[in-house]
Amino acid sequence: MTDVTLPAATAPVDEHGHGPHDDHHTSTGLSNNKLAMWLFLGSECLLFGGLISTYMLYRDRTGAGPTPESAFDIPFTSVSSFVLLTSSLTMVLAVSAAKRHDVRLMRLWLVTTALLGATFVGGQVYEFTAFYREGMGYTTSLFSSSFFTLTGFHGAHVSVGIIMLLSLVFISGRGRIPGDRSEVVELVGLYWHFVDIVWIVIFTLVYLIPA
Amino acid sequence: MSTTHAEEHPPTEDPRANDDTVLDDSEVHAEYSHHTDWIYIRVAVVLAALTALEVSTYYVDFGPVFLPMLLVLMSIKFVLVVLFFMHLRYDAKLFGRLFWSGFFLAVVVYVATLATFQVFRP
Numbered sequence: 001m002t003d004v005t006l007p008a009a010t011a012p013v014d015e016h017g018h019g020p021h022d023d024h025h026t027s028t029g030l031s032n033n034k035l036a037m038w039l040f041l042g043s044e045c046l047l048f049g050g051l052i053s054t055y056m057l058y059r060d061r062t063g064a065g066p067t068p069e070s071a072f073d074i075p076f077t078s079v080s081s082f083v084l085l086t087s088s089l090t091m092v093l094a095v096s097a098a099k100r101h102d103v104r105l106m107r108l109w110l111v112t113t114a115l116l117g118a119t120f121v122g123g124q125v126y127e128f129t130a131f132y133r134e135g136m137g138y139t140t141s142l143f144s145s146s147f148f149t150l151t152g153f154h155g156a157h158v159s160v161g162i163i164m165l166l167s168l169v170f171i172s173g174r175g176r177i178p179g180d181r182s183e184v185v186e187l188v189g190l191y192w193h194f195v196d197i198v199w200i201v202i203f204t205l206v207y208l209i210p211a
Numbered sequence: 212m213s214t215t216h217a218e219e220h221p222p223t224e225d226p227r228a229n230d231d232t233v234l235d236d237s238e239v240h241a242e243y244s245h246h247t248d249w250i251y252i253r254v255a256v257v258l259a260a261l262t263a264l265e266v267s268t269y270y271v272d273f274g275p276v277f278l279p280m281l282l283v284l285m286s287i288k289f290v291l292v293v294l295f296f297m298h299l300r301y302d303a304k305l306f307g308r309l310f311w312s313g314f315f316l317a318v319v320v321y322v323a324t325l326a327t328f329q330v331f332r333p
Contacts, residue, residue, distance in 0.1 A: 038306040042313025049317030078266045089255040092296045204285040
């Protein structure tokens, strides 16, 4: 690798893509938009914490319906997890491309992320349909209700993320994301990664750890 | 004897002009982006490996380490995404405080609630 001397005056971005345009004239010296997004994500922890706890509480209340062990298809869900994990990589690459003002590559990674997200949601729809055909509806048992509510809320979050990604692609195509406003891509990225970390928890606590 | 402006003020030569190790702006962008992109790819490979290890618990009996192992793997994956993909490791501390406050509040509140319902009793 080339040994690079970086003159301070010519350093437009730091090693993680944070450039001079990230400095905002606010009372905290930080971007208010980013601050709001982190606050929102912190509050989302409480929302998903409640849903996960409810599932943990009711997961052995299956009644006459299927149990988690009999209903879940772990190999299929594992593939879905890999897909969502890969989408986190493509999202961070999109943010990286946005930071260096490479709009073409940014759009490519955003579209890839949206497609991977859509694949995940498609898998979830398939899974829900399979459960329904096996006799596990929303009101079959407390287990099924809490399961569908938790994973449905997560799926809804992924779907909102896909809409935001496609909106970014659309507005970037109209040249409305100039380089110094690449923060908007970063904000959507934060949301997308949050959706990913929620799935990391759901995959372990709901699918892999038996009741 | 009069001298021209150019003679009085000869153009200062850019000390970086002949230095092959100094990059211009676009090269700096590319070099640093390339560097960080590789970090992201490496983190993603680690995450994939950890996920594969998690999935292996479905096929292999790990005995008493099954539950602690899954919880540790989940925590490592969670922290890796937050620190590297969400840039919390390098960003302002206030962002981290906001996020971790919500996270730990959620963990404490809901673990306490579940404990009240004796969910953790064997």
